[in-house]
Amino acid sequence: MQEHDMSWVRTEMVLAQPAPASVTGLGAWVRKNLIASAGDTILTIVGIALVAMILPQIINWAFINAVWTGPDRTVCATVAQGGIQPDGWTGACWAFVNAKFGQFMLGRYPIEERWRPILVAILFVALLVPMLIPKVPRKGLNAVLLFFVLPIVAFVLLVGGMFGLPHVETSLWGGLLVTLSLSFVGIAVSLPLGIVLALGRRSKMPIIKTLCVVFIETVRGIPLITVLFFASVMLPLFLPEGVSFDKFLRALIGVSLFAAAYMAEVVRGGLQAIPKGQYEGADSLGLGYWQKMYFIVMPQALKLVIPGIVNTFIGMFKDTSLVIIISMFDLLGIVKQNFSDANWATAQTARSGLIFAAFVFWLFCFGMSRYSMYTERRLDTGHKR
Amino acid sequence: MASQEVLREEPSRGSFINDPKIRGIFFQVLVVVLLVAGVWWIAHNVIDNLTRLRIASGFGFLKGRAGFDISESAIAYSSDSTYGRAILVGLINTLIVAIVGIITATIIGFVIGIGRLSQNWLIRKICTVYVEVFRNIPPLLVIFFWYSGVLAVLPAPRDSIGLPFGSFLNQRGFYFPRAVWGDGSWLIFVALLVGIAMAWFVARKARQRQMATGQQFPVFWTSTALIVGLPLLAYALSGFPLSFDYPKQSTFNLTGGFQVRPEFLSLYLALSCYTAAFIAEIVRAGIRGVSAGQTEAAGALGLRSGSILRLVVVPQAMRIVIPPLTSQYLNLTKNSSLAIAIGYPDLTATAGTVLNQTGQAVEGVVIMMVIYLAISLLTSLVMNWFNAKMALVER
Numbered sequence: 001m002q003e004h005d006m007s008w009v010r011t012e013m014v015l016a017q018p019a020p021a022s023v024t025g026l027g028a029w030v031r032k033n034l035i036a037s038a039g040d041t042i043l044t045i046v047g048i049a050l051v052a053m054i055l056p057q058i059i060n061w062a063f064i065n066a067v068w069t070g071p072d073r074t075v076c077a078t079v080a081q082g083g084i085q086p087d088g089w090t091g092a093c094w095a096f097v098n099a100k101f102g103q104f105m106l107g108r109y110p111i112e113e114r115w116r117p118i119l120v121a122i123l124f125v126a127l128l129v130p131m132l133i134p135k136v137p138r139k140g141l142n143a144v145l146l147f148f149v150l151p152i153v154a155f156v157l158l159v160g161g162m163f164g165l166p167h168v169e170t171s172l173w174g175g176l177l178v179t180l181s182l183s184f185v186g187i188a189v190s191l192p193l194g195i196v197l198a199l200g201r202r203s204k205m206p207i208i209k210t211l212c213v214v215f216i217e218t219v220r221g222i223p224l225i226t227v228l229f230f231a232s233v234m235l236p237l238f239l240p241e242g243v244s245f246d247k248f249l250r251a252l253i254g255v256s257l258f259a260a261a262y263m264a265e266v267v268r269g270g271l272q273a274i275p276k277g278q279y280e281g282a283d284s285l286g287l288g289y290w291q292k293m294y295f296i297v298m299p300q301a302l303k304l305v306i307p308g309i310v311n312t313f314i315g316m317f318k319d320t321s322l323v324i325i326i327s328m329f330d331l332l333g334i335v336k337q338n339f340s341d342a343n344w345a346t347a348q349t350a351r352s353g354l355i356f357a358a359f360v361f362w363l364f365c366f367g368m369s370r371y372s373m374y375t376e377r378r379l380d381t382g383h384k385r
Numbered sequence: 386m387a388s389q390e391v392l393r394e395e396p397s398r399g400s401f402i403n404d405p406k407i408r409g410i411f412f413q414v415l416v417v418v419l420l421v422a423g424v425w426w427i428a429h430n431v432i433d434n435l436t437r438l439r440i441a442s443g444f445g446f447l448k449g450r451a452g453f454d455i456s457e458s459a460i461a462y463s464s465d466s467t468y469g470r471a472i473l474v475g476l477i478n479t480l481i482v483a484i485v486g487i488i489t490a491t492i493i494g495f496v497i498g499i500g501r502l503s504q505n506w507l508i509r510k511i512c513t514v515y516v517e518v519f520r521n522i523p524p525l526l527v528i529f530f531w532y533s534g535v536l537a538v539l540p541a542p543r544d545s546i547g548l549p550f551g552s553f554l555n556q557r558g559f560y561f562p563r564a565v566w567g568d569g570s571w572l573i574f575v576a577l578l579v580g581i582a583m584a585w586f587v588a589r590k591a592r593q594r595q596m597a598t599g600q601q602f603p604v605f606w607t608s609t610a611l612i613v614g615l616p617l618l619a620y621a622l623s624g625f626p627l628s629f630d631y632p633k634q635s636t637f638n639l640t641g642g643f644q645v646r647p648e649f650l651s652l653y654l655a656l657s658c659y660t661a662a663f664i665a666e667i668v669r670a671g672i673r674g675v676s677a678g679q680t681e682a683a684g685a686l687g688l689r690s691g692s693i694l695r696l697v698v699v700p701q702a703m704r705i706v707i708p709p710l711t712s713q714y715l716n717l718t719k720n721s722s723l724a725i726a727i728g729y730p731d732l733t734a735t736a737g738t739v740l741n742q743t744g745q746a747v748e749g750v751v752i753m754m755v756i757y758l759a760i761s762l763l764t765s766l767v768m769n770w771f772n773a774k775m776a777l778v779e780r
Contacts (some may be wrong), residue, residue, distance in 0.1 A: 033506035040505050045505040148401040211420070221761040223719035225733050226753045231745040237434045238427045307656070318523035325725055334528055339533060350533035358530070359524045365521035 018247045036230055062355075065091025071100055076346040093348040100338050104356070107174015107334055113166065116157045117177050123150060124184075132371065134378060147188055151342045154181070170248035174329040176360065177249075181354040182320040182330065187313055188255040194263025194312075199293065201268055212264070219261035223317050232326040251323045266308035270301030282299065305381050310372035314365045321361075330359050398640025428460075431747065443668065446743045447472070453780030454736055455730045457646060466737050476756060482652055482731065483718040483760075489657040490717060491710075501669050513666065519662035524720050527659050531651035532727045551631045552642075559650055560632040563643035567626030576619035577612070584608035648729035652721065660717045664710065671706035672698065702773050711768035715761050722757075732756060 014074075022028055035041045067075045067085075076093035077083025097104070106117050114229040127146040130136040158181070161167035173181075200212035219227065231254035236244055274297055282292035302309070324333035338344065401407050437443055447469035454464050459481065500512035519527070526544065540546065545555040553560035584607070591602035620627065632642025648649045675698050683697040684690075724731035733753060739748030 007616055022505065033504070036504055043505050043508050047505070047511055050511065051507075084610070087569070151531065205409050205413050206419060211416070218758065221715075221758040222754050223724045223757060225725065226757060227751065229733075229737065229740075229753070230750050233740065235627040237431050237746060240430050241433060314521070319526045320522040322723070324525070332523065336529060336533075347538045350537065351530075351535075354526060354530045354534050356525050361523055361526065362518065362521045366517065369521070 003081070006181075019156045023067045033084075045109070061090060062092050065089065067093055067095045068089060070095035071099075073344050073346050076344075076348050076352075091348065093344075093352040094356075095345060096338075096344045096349050096352055099344070100341075100353075103175060103332060103338065104334055105176045107177060107329055108172045109168060109174070109177065109308065110166075110172065113160070113168060116160070116165070120157050123153065124180075151188070153183070170246050173248065175334045176331045178323070178328060178330040178333075179317070179320050182252060182323065183251050183313075186255045186259050186320070189252075190263045190312070191257035191309070191315065193256070193260035195267050195298070196266035197260060198267035198271060201264065201273060216261045216264050218257055220265070222321050224255070224258050225325050227258045228322060228326050232256065247326065247328060250266050251326060251328055255323075256321060259312060259318070262315070263309065266305050266312055267301065268306035269308065270303075271297065273304050276303050301311065306372055306376050310368055314368050317364060317368070318361065331360060351357050440744045441715055442745075442747065444748055446745050446748070448744070451739070451742075452632045453742070455735065456728070457649065457730055468743065471739060472732070472752060473732055473737050475732040478730055478735075479718070479721050479732040480760075481722070481723075482649065482656070482729070486653055486656040486660070486717050486721065487714050488755050489653070490660040490664055490713075493657060493661035495668050497661060497671070498665035498668025501665060502672055513610050514625045516665050519659055520666070524655060524659045525723050525726060527655040528651055528723055528727060531654050532647065536647040536651055545634065551629075553632055553634070556647070557644070559645040560628040560642045561645075562631045565628045565630050567628065569623035570626040572615045572619045572623045573627075576615040580612040580615035583615075584611045587611070589599045618738045627650070646729075648724070648727050651727060652724050652729050656720055658719055659720070660713055663716075667706055667713065668702075671702035674705040675701045700775070701750075707768060707775060709770075711765060716759055718764065719757065 018024075024032075032045045032195045032280070070076065074083040074094050076085070076091075078087050078089050082089050101116070102111075106114055109117060115259060127142065127150055131139070131142050136142070157165070158177075159170070159175075163379055195211050197216060200208050201216065203209050228251065230266065231250040231322060232247065234280065235250055235253075240244075278296055278300065282296040287295065320330055321332040323330055329337055335357045338353060339350050393574060416650060431638055449468050451468050451471045452464050453471070455462055455471065455474050459477045460470075460474060462470060464476050497512045497515055500508050501516065503512075505510050536558075539554060539556050542555045542557055545553040545560075547553055552559065554560075554676065587602075587607050588604050591604045592714075595601055630642060632644075633640050679697055679701065680693055683693040688696065697705055721731055722733040725734040725737060728734070736753045737748050745751075
């Protein structure tokens with residue numbers, strides 16, 4: 001080998017240089033995300049103008065100018081309207097929400113009996129929270145308590161009439177109590193019923209298949225209001241003379257059947273996504289139909305359609321607000337009913353009440369959708385590529 | 386269903402109880418018997434109840450005098466009209482709000498959906514907030530918000546808010562100039578139809594020529610010229626027959642012009658805003674569903690970014706978008722039945738009034754169901770046809 005002067009070859013590695021200032025830091029972030037091109041800059045300016053126009057108004061209205069406590073409408077009305085606020089004042093009337101908070105939560109439930117729904121709520125939260133946290137053990141017992149024991153306890157506590165508890169008519173129920181109990185029962189009924197309907201729709205027995213298809217497609221084709229009409233106007237006609245059942249129960253049946261049809265389609269999507277090999281594999285192991293479904297198909301299919309199932313739950317939660325049409329008062333209904341309270345009628349009352357109701361609905365729905373995303377990530381096993 | 390416990394096709398061993406076919410037949414017969422018994426029992430009860438309440442069944446009541454007024458009607462209607470006509474008025478109102486709402490929701494939805502994919506951080510966040518807010522509150526609440534929270538607290542007609550083009554906004558709704566078509570204005574409509582037909586013809590020819598020779602033809606500008614120019618020409622030829630009736634402010638009310646009532650306005654705005662949030666999510670999913678390789682390959686072929694979007698990304702995204710978009714359109718149509726809560730006379734509201742007045746509960750609910758099912762079916766058919774046209778043609 002010939003001797004070469006290798007002095008121009010570097011013998012040690014150069015230290016890593018920091019990234020150039022043009023691609024790091026706030027300035028680069030702004031350049032990349034806000035003013036990447038001329039069009040982008042215009043969009044940013046329009047966006048800033050939009051935010052600058054709307055946001056201060058909202059903050060002003062909801063917090064700075066808002067009235068938080070007060071005995072009656074005078075605190076939320078301008079002088080010209082017979083109140084104490086200066087003319088031209090606009091602000092949220094949280095005093096209205098504050099004064100009516102008990103009603104918004106429980107409706108016209110008798111004041112001295114209100115500990116009962118509150119106790120049910122505490123039990124519900126106490127059972128639901130450990131159910132939702134994956135690390136807490138004894139899920140089976142928890143589920144039995146939540147889905148079988150709690151409804152019975154809740155029924156006894158809320159309706160009363162036994163164990164020395166005075167009877168409370170369901171027509172006195174209202175507010176968030178109605179919203180939550182309708183959606184809880186709706187969820188608990190519609191999921192199993194939806195699964196059965198979906199299996200029926202994929203059944204090889206022609207009559208059962210036809211019945212399921214007709215039911216699902218009919219219910220999906222009509223608005224919930226029509227179903228509620230059906231439940232409130234036609235069910236009494238279907239029963240023998242003298243037999244009648246509670247309006248609350250009728251709404252429950254309507255909402256559950258409606259949600260079940262949508263749930264069936266979601267579950268069917270999951271069933272179709274399971275490869276044929278899984279069914280055949282289960283058959284070759286000698287599993288029966290229900291065993292095959294319970295151990296092999298359903299766990300995979302339901303996992304695939306978690307987002308769809310939760311979307312149906314969210315839809316149902318929002319749809320419970322429609323019971324106002326058959327004159328029951330859920331959260332939205334009771335808020336709206338209170339607009340006509342002469343004691344609180346101001347220009348700001350409707351807006352404040354509705355925004356409060358919207359916030360409560362939003363909190364529940366957003367929570368559900370976020371929890372479903374978390375579950376989806378947690379259960380996402382074996383599908384990663 | 387338990388009949389499928391054994392799927393192996395083999396002769397039954399021992400007792401016939403274990404034969405899947407026999408069990409299948411048995412269970413189906415059982416279901417049919419139960420169903421028939423249930424329907425019979427219900428029918429029996431219904432007949433009993435109806436005779437007790439002295440209600441004649443059948444659809445004869447549709448010819449009776451309605452006796453109630455409807456605040457908004459696209460066709461001639463008075464309280465002397467028949468029940469059938471009242472339901473027809475409701476149906477037309479439902480269709481009007483559904484069609485206008487679908488168009489607006491699609492436009493807002495596409496803008497917000499594309500905004501959520503924007504490179505611009507601020508625009509992306511604004512669109513996300515919009516979607517997350519409207520997706521998570523009930524549509525009925527949005528309707529009430531527009532109705533009692535916004536429109537009801539607008540100034541009285543005396544202090545109407547003036548808007549451009551001679552339109553006004555106040556408690557009683559939105560007023561804008563009404564077009565008055567004079568003599569000979571039919572010519573304009575004929576010209577419009579001719580223009581559309583010619584534009585379609587030109588587009589077809591241009592496409593054929595491009596397929597055959599590769600030469601392009603400015604279809605868009607030609608079509609615009611035809612569709613806009615021909616009616617304008619007809620307008621000029623027939624002696625400018627169009628005039629406007631402007632709303633005028635008098636002491637207590639606005640007179641003249643065309644009034645859009647707050648009931649319609651709040652229903653329309655609420656349904657559009659609410660459904661747009663869902664459409665935005667669908668559009669976003671559709672565009673993200675087209676793999677980045679498609680965009681890059683199109684770029685490698687030398688297409689400009691506008692052409693990439695128009696010729697490569699959008700046609701593929703549409704395939705993902707159309708089926709869920711159809712169900713959103715159906716949802717909007719079904720949600721229009723919430724009109725009853727604020728007193729806009731849609732199908733559910735008028736049919737509900739008829740139902741209460743006549744006591745014909747069974748017939749009323751059946752009419753509602755049949756009409757909504759028909760609307761759903763028609764929309765599905767149209768969208769399926771459109772979907773089939775857009776579907777991937779594999780060679």
